[in-house]
Structure formats: structure tokens, C-alpha cells
Amino acid sequence: MYAQMVKTDGACVKSLEDMEPQERAFQERIDAGQKIEPKEWMPEGYRKTLVRQISQHAHSEIVGQLPEGNWITRAPTLERKAILLAKVQDEAGHGLYLYCAAETLGISRDEMYEQLHCGKAKYSSIFNYPTLSWADIGAIGWLVDGAAIMNQVPLQRCSYGPYARAMVRICKEESFHQRQGFDVLAKMVKGTPAQKAMVQDALDRWWWPSLMMFGPSDDASVHSAQSMAWKIKQNSNDELRQKFVDQTVPQADYLGLTVPDPELKWNEAKGGYDFGQPDWKEFFEVIAGNGPCNAERLGARRKAWDDGAWFREGLAAHATKAEQRRTAGQAAG
């Protein structure tokens, strides 16, 4: 998802009996549905895993602005431009809420930026694909934000208070994102044959990467079991992927589009669709940094950070001077 394949600390899930009293009390609070708050005692593995997960999520929001930002200057109307600007600005906000949540666990903002810029930290694979046409902007809102919502809604109930509260804010804003994307496509499919073809082409390119957002199957994974015990992950990747497909296919039908999966078929018995697997080799390549736009995305982030250095330093210097003037004035007065 926005945090894909987060490595969980902890070799296996311990039973309550095997825990030291402090850890046991902690786990019992989680089991009882209580929130864990900053500065409270927590196992080091819980803290580290959350730092990884929340910072990865934050990085995804921030890097996720880039593919859409590509079309702000080329939106077809002033209204679409204003809407896209507002959407991208929301994503910046999402990144900031999440960075703050991660900081409550003892990592600094600069450290997180550093991890992103040096390539050590991951962000969602989806943002390493190019936005080639205006229809891609529609497809991102509809599919990518749609997939993000699937994942983020249950995270509102996660055990770590600041993360859960950030997710509540984010979820309130996401449905605007998905609807504006769907609206772009709904208009385009009623346009010329060329415009409709553009929408189909966008779906063809974004469908599989969207399914990859949920990450590979993790039903048998120890990481996933531990994260679930800690309630920082609520559903398995396959579960969420299934939900996403079931919700999205009828919407594609409504738009008159063909989902590019020959194996896609309604399964009456399970009450959901059967569908094919994405190319996981491609997924691991993208995660490893070899996707179509990885270098461009990281390059843009680094450049923004470096080019903004004089501005950050200038404002800091101004603040220091104003503070000195204020204290000097107080001393004299």
C-alpha cells in the first residue's frame, strides 16, 4: 500500500504467557482496543516498525504529488486546474500530518527526509509510473486514491493514537480525491472516440500497478502476523486487493471500459471476482529502484530540498534575529 512490505521487528508473535509483565500489560491494552500514546512505554519493535510504516506512508504522500503535479499546468480547464491543485495540496497536507505522527516516536523530520533522499526509505511503487495523458490524472484519482482509501479506512482504528488520528483527517479528504478522478474519466468517456481511447489506455496502464499497491500476498507472513497483533495492520494484502477489485470492476463497467485482465470473472460462489496476478517481478524491480520513474521522482525531491535550502536558512536567520531584537528590547525597556 502506501506503506508496502514494511519489515516488522519481532521474529515471531509471542503469546501473552511468554511476555514480560510490561510487554504483557501493553499487549493487553491493545487487545482491549486502547490507544497507545507517545511517551508511553512500548516495545522497541513496535516503535521501530511504526516509524518505518508511518514514514513510508508520509513519503508516499509527498512523492505522490509529483506524477499529478506534472499536469497542473496542462489541465484542460481553469476549473480542473484549481481542483487538481487542491487535490495535490491535500497530499502535501497528508504527508505533513504523517511526518508529525512519526516524529512523536522519536525520529526527526530531517532524518526522515535524509532517508528518503538517500534512497534508503521506500515509498509506494505506484508513484514510479509516468503520467502520459490527462486521462492518467483521472485514473490516479479513481484507482490510486481508491486503493489508498481501502487501506487507510481500517488504519483509522490502528493502535497508535497519533497515527490513527492522522488517518481520520486523511480519510475525510480522500473521497474528494477519488471522486474528482472518476469525474474526469466520466466526462472523457462521453467525449470523442480519441478521448475514450485515452481513458482505456490509462486504465490499461494503471490497473496492474494499482493492484500491486496492496503488496504481495502476506497471508503466511510473520511480519504481517506481528503487525496485526499490534493492530497497526488490520487486513491481509489479499483481502484488501479483493475488496478493491470487487468495488472497482462495476465502476469500470459503468464507464464502458475493459479491465485488462483476461482472467477476470465473477465468482458467484464466493460473491466476488476471480482475477489474475500482477507481474510481481515488475513490482520487485520498481521497489528496488528500477521502475520507469524512480530516478526522476527522487531527483525531483532532492532538487526541491537542495533548492529550498537558502529559503529555510533565510527564514531561520530572520527568526533568530527577531528573537534577539525582542529580548534586547525587553532588557532595555
Place this chain on the structure above:
Amino acid sequence: MSSEWPLWEVFIRGQHGLNHRHVGSLHAPDAEMAIHNARDVYTRRNEGVSIWVVRSTDITASVPSEKGPLFDPSNSKVYRHPTFFDVPEEVGHM
């Protein structure tokens, strides 16, 4: 040079005459910028009519491990709640 802007806690008064409420935090070089940034980060949809910002380092918090000694004493004082007292039905609303 890595000199991170200080962290500020943001409090916002919603539309309905409520108290300012903590909504999150952000980094800014000074109080004035913190207010500007808080406007953009936390009130993009009319969530507030007033913003307070406080430097995070200026907040003194109670210690989580002292929750017991701090709050337990009020547990036994149930008479502080009106429901502790029986009011005969004939007396009417009180």
C-alpha cells in the same frame, strides 16, 4: 547545514464556539510562520475561526507512568457526581 525549524503544536477553534482543540503539529521558523502554515495544513476546509500555536518545547506534560498517583484520588469521590444522590420522584426535576 541541518538546522531543523522548531516544532509547534497547533490548536484550532472550530466554528461552533468550542474551545481551541489540539489538531496536530508542524515545523516553522517562528510563530508568525507557524500560524500561516497552520492555516494551510489544518484549515483547508474551513475547519476553524481561530488558531493558537505553541512551541512544543514550551509544553509541560504529565508523566504517563504517574497516571495512577495523579488521577486515582478522584476515583473514590463518587459523590462529586449528581447521580450519587437519590432524589424522590415527588420532588420533581432537580
